[in-house]
Amino acid sequence: MDHPPFAVTVDLVVLTLRDELCALVVRRGIEPYAGEWALPGGFVRADEDLPDAARRELAEETGLAPGSVHIEQLAGYGAPGRDPRLRVVTIAYLALAPDLPVPSAGTDAAEARWVPVRALAAERLAFDHDRILADGVERARAKLEYSPLATAFCAPEFTVAELRRVYELVWDTRLDPRNFHRKVTGTAGLLAPTGRTTTRDGGRPAQLYRRGEAELLYPPMLRS
Amino acid sequence: MDHPPFAVTVDLVVLTLRDELCALVVRRGIEPYAGEWALPGGFVRADEDLPDAARRELAEETGLAPGSVHIEQLAGYGAPGRDPRLRVVTIAYLALAPDLPVPSAGTDAAEARWVPVRALAAERLAFDHDRILADGVERARAKLEYSPLATAFCAPEFTVAELRRVYELVWDTRLDPRNFHRKVTGTAGLLAPTGRTTTRDGGRPAQLYRRGEAELLYPPMLRS
Structure with missing residues (x-):
């Protein structure tokens, strides 16, 4: 069985409504991209299914009980080079909740904040998180129709x-x-x-x- | 950086219309599940993005040029134990094409055939491929609406x-x-x-x- 090693992460597009539609971003406390803004997320554990990892990260990053939040899988992303350390495939999840509080920082995040998605174009997030965030916002907008x-x-x-x-x-x-x-x-x-x-x-x-x-x-x- | 090793595969839900809606399945030539029916797919290579891996597998399994086939990502699946060998996350793709020919067998597939999705309930596919196939058919049915x-x-x-x-x-x-x-x-x-x-x-x-x-x-x- 010939296959290269990968790491697998989950990343979260967490959307809420404050005065406008906002997404949660965290300032990374560790390399790579230390000090830059990114979507919250982390490595999937050895004994953990993907939705469980997403709900765990959501709880860690927002302090919210998963039951109060709509969460669904968005898509997988795995371009070579998207993480400078090794091949990392991430499974992105979309989470929506009413008027979430200002989040507490997660385990590897120095700081967390809500960013209006209207300001998306001016943001540069770590990894390929710009694209993942844009895909999550587009999914939410489209699904409101049907x-x-x-x-x-x-x-x-x-x-x-x-x-x-x-x-x-x-x-x-x-x-x-x-x-x-x-x-x-x-x-x-x-x-x-x-x-x-x-x-x-x-x-x-x-x-x-x-x-x-x-x-x-x-x-x-x-x-x- | 503490993370467990994973392998990453792509699996394909390939649908076509013959006398009815049919999905492509292959008889596995190697362990695990040797001799059983499964969705076509395989390991993602070290230098390969996920959509490229999906198009490569599609060409290998059907002999079709990817340009003639609609292909979109379906979802990621990664439950612990879904592959008895190691942690494998698979990114499933949905491919649709008009009246595809009877496929030639792929590299690790002994045999390939079209199965009417109406007979899905009676099929037992390898791994969690029953569920992936059902999700792909449901996606296709739902998207015809909108x-x-x-x-x-x-x-x-x-x-x-x-x-x-x-x-x-x-x-x-x-x-x-x-x-x-x-x-x-x-x-x-x-x-x-x-x-x-x-x-x-x-x-x-x-x-x-x-x-x-x-x-x-x-x-x-x-x-x-």
């Missing part, structure tokens, strides 16, 4: 106006409130009414919803 | 009836010809008219189309 992923940015119970704010911030666009309300409440499996209302939006009592059962949305493309 | 992926199963120029046959075989369902025609010709970016017609369907002259420019389809979910 899945209930936007609800992962909301509290467990949310109003239509709160959901609309998610779409507006992730897509960096304005949506007509009345059309949006009609479309999301008319989309099978997207929303489950709780029967309760809230006035926390500041206006009239608004219905509170939970995420519905659908994994994919047919038909509506909300943007159309 | 992308022009179905055109990857067609010749470069195709009729609406030929495209409908793709949807019917992949989804294993019947679609109303008139509704289908209205929806696909009304979907922005899905089809590009060639201005030519054909009678190869056996009926009246039918328009020939090429794939349009769209990467994702908004709005229409054809099944709705």
Whole structure:
């Protein structure tokens, strides 16, 4: 069996909404790229499956219980030379959560912060993390069209106006409130009414919803 | 730098349409799982990027030029114990092509054949390849809804009836010809008219189309 040795890592594109869509980056405390910004992540352990490694790194980097965070695999990256030490294949994960707190630094990270993805073009991240971050943001933007992923940015119970704010911030666009309300409440499996209302939006009592059962949305493309 | 050693492979879910949706499997010529059916694939070489390894394996296993085949990354799989020899992370790729020929056997494969995916439940493939194959079929089925992926199963120029046959075989369902025609010709970016017609369907002259420019389809979910 002739095969070269690899190391395997997981890297995390962690997205949250603050005043705008933000991604978590950490300043590397060790070589290579010491002192530079990178996505959080680390080596997969000998006895660990890939999703377990991703959830462990997420907990270490954000202090959050994995159960409160949507996490899905993004893609594998393995170009020769992407790590100057040896061949490293990384499996990137996309994690989304509502309004995450300022993170505590992870084990090999000196500092951590949220960076608005709007400023992505001006960032230079270590390794090939620019591309991984861009792929994660693109995945999130695309999936809002055809899945209930936007609800992962909301509290467990949310109003239509709160959901609309998610779409507006992730897509960096304005949506007509009345059309949006009609479309999301008319989309099978997207929303489950709780029967309760809230006035926390500041206006009239608004219905509170939970995420519905659908994994994919047919038909509506909300943007159309 | 404390990290365990891994090997990295690529595995291929190669789908084509014959009388029904079929996947390529090979009988393994070497241990582990010698004599059993598996997805085609192999170790990534020391100087090789992951997509290059996938295209090389595809050419070796099918004899097809990669340019004629749609190929995209499916996902990474790396559970401890999925290979009895050592930790192996595999990056799976999904490849689609129209009416592929019966393949020639690859370097470590004693035999290769197409298996109807309808018979999937009765197949027991080596490693975790049952799951990878099921994930690939599910990806293809889902993407037909929101992308022009179905055109990857067609010749470069195709009729609406030929495209409908793709949807019917992949989804294993019947679609109303008139509704289908209205929806696909009304979907922005899905089809590009060639201005030519054909009678190869056996009926009246039918328009020939090429794939349009769209990467994702908004709005229409054809099944709705």
